[in-house]
Every structure is written in structure tokens, then in C-alpha cells.
Amino acid sequence: MDLALTQGQEMLRRSAREFLEAECPTTLVRELEVSDIGYSSELWGRMAGLGWLGLALPVEHGGEGGNLIDQLVLAEEVGRALLPSPLLTSSILCGQLILKAGNSSQLSGFLPNLAQGKTIMSLALSEASGDFNPGQVSAVASPRDDGYAVSGAKTFVPYAVSADFFICVARNGDSQGLTLAIIEANSPRVTVTPLKSIANFSQAQVEFRDATVPRENILGVAGSGGKSLLQALEWATLVQCGEMVGRAQKILEMVVDYSKSRIQFGRPIGTFQAIQHQCADLRVAVDVAQTLTYRAACSLIEGLPCSEEIAIAKAAADEVSRLSTVTGHGIYAGISYTVEHDMQLYSARNKLAEANLGNTVYHIDRIARLMGL
């Protein structure tokens, strides 16, 4: 047992925090909320330069060769800075999916570009119901002479307006098997319709109408993509947890600071136990979610069975996310109900993250199934 971060990980944390505090202030977050693409391409380029986009991709494919713990350390910093970018969907989720399912020419064709931020990819999985379970997919990939044609409507596709490629999850013909098809975004058979979302988060409906996919753009074996998909989703789910933990920790620090300086009844409100105990409860929830996330990540790294641990981590991350939202607004009170106060930036991203990569209901149900219930 060794629950400490390595020196390298501590260094990554420090440098990421310094960089993001300087380069991603909440004024930038606010500007990007009203931009067309929802992120800063200038900052994206600098993130690529820092090696963040390929942090946990293999060195031979242009990555940094880091592990999932490194990725979590960065995710916590990204979460606390509210950094808007396609990092999670493109570099991490699609990167891991290609890494797990792709053949050698797909690895060398896509991963270096993902690591350098030259290509943006997005996973097209959920459909109109918003159900995250891959078993609910109804889009179809039908065999054609020289490949496949994909048809279906995907509803919650992050950063779709910026994507160069989609990895579309589709049924393989009439079978239950899932096919992972890499589809060019600028095809006339693909229509992207942005969705109005919380904090103007960039997500869109993407419709594929007989979109042709050459055989070499099928990831792995057609109809057998389910397992790699699940692995990549689990990996990305833990990164999402890390981001939520980092944000909750930041909210905790903010309300503790505020409680020390805000004077009411002639004394700092932080001297009141009613305030102290809310902060203490949030600290407990942060520790629980963080420890569960790191434990699941260690199990994943060591190749131990960890699907249940991952679902547990996301359920706990959702919990701390909700708690940090109400604790933040409760302690800041009136001022945090205004748009000009930053707390609403945090609570909006909390809500997005709680719904992303499986909400609490999805993960609680998954835990129950894995418990044999």
C-alpha cells in the first residue's frame, strides 16, 4: 500500500495549477461560454505543447506514456480551473477507444494527431433518450461492397461542431454486436445541429444518413466493438470523476476562505458551527470520492476486475458534486445567486458532469447488477 503521489505527479499537479491559474481565469471561462466553439484553440495548442493531450497515450504513438493516475492528477486541476476543452471526449475517450480497438495503421494514423491536438474526435453514442447504456443503441451500420453505411441520430455528442471525426457506435446490421465506425464530420451525409445546453456547453445532435465508412475506418472487428467501448468508457469515467473531485475540492477551498472573511453578527461566519459542519461534511465527501476514484484507477492499472469500483467511484463523484453545489450556494448565499458571481460557473459544470458518462441512476443500477442483484 502506498497512497502517495509520485514526485512526478506532484510536479504535474503544481505545474498544471500554475499554468491554469494564469491562463484559464474565470473571465476566460465566461468568454468561452459565449464563443462559437466553446473552447480556446489558442489554449488548446498550448495544452498540446505541454503534453497534456497525449498524457496517457503511448510514447510510440506521440503520447507521454503516463498512466491513469497521472491522468487523474491533471483531471483534478482541469476540474478546479473549469477549463473548457475537448480534452475528455477527444484525446482521452476517443484516444483510449482507438488504443484499445484500433489496428496498427489506425493507431499510427489517429493517435499522434490526437496527442498533438491537430485532430478533434468525438464519440457519438447516446441517442434521443439520453440513455447512456450502449445496449440502447439503435443506429445501424450496414455492410456495403467496400465497407459500411451508417444511419442513425445521435443526440448528445460533445464538441461536435469542432470535430473532424466522429466515432459512431452502431449496431452491426441486424445483430446485437456493436460496430465502431470512424466517420468524417464534413461529409454531406452528416448533419450537426447544436443543442442549447447548460452554460452553453458545446454539444450537438448528429445525424448520419447512409454515411459511408471505408473498411479501414472500422475500429477493430465490425460487430465486436462492445468490449473496447466499455473499457474506454470506464477509463474516461474515472477521468470525469477526477475532474469532479478537483472541482469540489476547489469549491470547498473557496467557501472556507469566504467563511473566514465574511463578517456577520460581528464575527466571521466561519466561527459558526453551522457553517463549519457543512464544510466538514463536504471535506468528508471529497475524501470519499477521491479515494474511491484513485482505488478504482489503481485496480484498472493493475488489470484487476474493477467495473464495480468504477461505477462506485462515479456514484460517489456525483454525490460530492451535488453536495459541493448546494454547500457553495448555501454558504455564499445571496451573492452566489447572481450571474456575476463565479459560483454559478462551478455549479453549472457540476450538473453537466453528473449527467456525463452515465448518471447516478445508471451507475447505481450497474453496481446492483455487479453485486448479483
Add this chain to the structure above:
Amino acid sequence: MRFQFTQEQQRFREEVSAFLRQEMSPEYETVYGTFSEEKYWFGRALARKLADRGWLTIGWPREYGGGGKTFLEQSILDEQIGYQRVQRVGITGLNFAGPAIIKFGTEEQKKRYLPPIARGDVEYCQGFTEPNAGSDLASLQMRAERDGDDYVLNGSKMFTSYYAHADYIYLLARTDPDAPKHRGISLFIVEMNAPGISTRPLPYINGEVAAQTFFDSVRIPRSSLVGEENQGWYHAMTTLDYERVGLERYARVRRTFDDFVNFCRDAASNGKSLGHSPLVRHKLAELKVGMEGWGLLCWKVAWMQSQGEVPNAEASIAFLYGTQQRLRFAQAAMEILGQRGTLTPESELAPIQGAIEGVSRESLHLHGAGTLEIHRNIIAQRGLGLPR
């Protein structure tokens, strides 16, 4: 980062587990609320066997009869004892008095007190809380007045668990009534059969019997003082974190949780297993999140101690969260069981040996090592730096 034990620790865990499985039989399992003299003395005999194997004090330094391993090994033992429902004996000596003597005792005290603890031959009880000193423990009033080479004790202590079997009481008493309250307290080890000590039994709702212990001009030699005079509060607090690790407590609850999940999965209710009910599934899955979180918080504290760190806020975090999870579990399980949950462990019809009814009583123990509010104060003030 690594959550796995080393191979050696894993082997130790398996050995302890196999040994306890072989030694234990169902009639000696201490399911919540089932205490008896037989179980107590079975526990004492088992403690001696653990000592023979060098396991009882595996985390103590070798020179004091320990195994020279870390807090993690000691915690592995605790976890197995809890999971296998062994009646716990000797914990005040093993966890508080012993470590305090190792840290603050004289050579003579070490020679006198430590070997019997390490052999499993002795029982201690604790005398901290008083009728008027609970959460505000430092306001304790029991006096220890110097009289020549002796101290004379007057006052009373509350919630003296294990009093009936105890050879010694490990207590705090006021040696300087004029000093600020934290700075006038000293730590003593007193023989329970000293003239002037009497007890009034105080049965608990979980079936255990503790006592109120009275001290009427109890004369004790100066050599009973542990550490420095008037530094007792600080001495005691540095050894209290152990109580808050709580791996044994966790593992005991976890065993009942695991049994209950199996029960729900298998037990037919209206022709269907309870595990098919969406509400039951949902409750159990939510509880699983809490159980896993609690276990990890305990291991984190144990790991910090093994690194020589003092887990102050972390220990309170683990304790607070654990108490909440035990309560949540007991409440949910009672809701799920309905009328079957009203059967006590003595009833043959009680599901899983009546452990749910038992844990629902024990879950009202919301005050161990401080009330939940005291733990929140510690987390807020020492962990987060909020002002007093």
C-alpha cells in the same frame, strides 16, 4: 500509488484469516448484542494464541514484545478479528494504554505493564469520560492530589467498558485545579482492585454491560503516573487516533452487510428474492458505495500511521463517515426486513442470526471517540483551518 497490500502482507492476511476460521465456531461469534462470559473467555484464550504466534502486537516495536511490523499489519489483524466476529478483548491495553506507555512510560513501567499486554494476559478499561465531562472532556473534575509519595484519587468515571474483567484502569485525573483546563490533567494506570474503587453496572442497549466507576480516596503510588504530570491530556490525545481508525468496527459491519446482501439475493419474499425489488437493489447499491468508501478511509488512516504521520482530521473523517454509514445501513436493512427485523439474535427465525436487529441497536452508538459534532469540529478547525 498502490492500494494493494505487499505479498507479505497479503500472506499474513490469509494466514490470520485461515487461523481464525479454524479457531472460531458459530457459537462463539459475537454477533451484535450477543455477549456472554463464555464468549469473553473464549476471546481471552484466542488472544493468547494470537500472542503465541506473535500477531497480537504485530505492529509494536520488537523490544516491547511486538512483531516490529507497521500499523498496517496491526490493522490487518483488527480487520480479520472484526470480520470473523471474534469477541474483542484487551483493546484498551493494546490500543491505548500500551502505546501510551511505549511513548511516555519509564523503563520500569515498560517492563511491568507491556509484556502482559503483549501476551494477551491482561485486561484494561478506560477512565476518561465523567458524568459532567463528555464532549468537553478536558473539563473533567476527578482529582488526583499529591500526598507524600502517593496520589489520592477522588471522583467518578462514566462508561467504563470491560470493567468487570479489567485488571487496570487507564485514566485521566486533574492534578492542578488552578491551571488552564487542558494543562492540569495527568495520565495514570491504576489497579482495579485498589481499595476505594467501586462500580455501578450500566447496561448498554447493545447488550454490553459497562459501569460507572467511583473513586473514594483511592491511594496510588507515584509510579502510577504515565508521562509528565499535567501533560496527560496531550499524552492521551496522541494515542486516541488509534480508536478512530476503526478497521475492526468497519469489518464487523461489513460482514453483516455482506451477509445481508447475500440474504437479499437469495431469500424468497412473496415468491421472489428481495434482490429483485428495484427499491431494495437501489438501496443496497447505494449502501455499497458507502461501505467501500468507509473501508478505504480506514485503510488510508492506517497507511498514514504506518508512514509515521499523525492522521488528525483524517481519523475524524473516517470515524464520522463510518458512523454515518453504519446508521444508514441499519436503517435501510430494517426497512427492507420489515417485521422480520424485529426478531432479536436469540430468535431462531431471525434472518442472518439477528445481526440486523443487533446492528440497528449498535448503530445508535453515535458518539464513539467523540460525538459526530465533535468530529465535524475537528475536521473544520484542524483540517480546514476554520476559526474557533
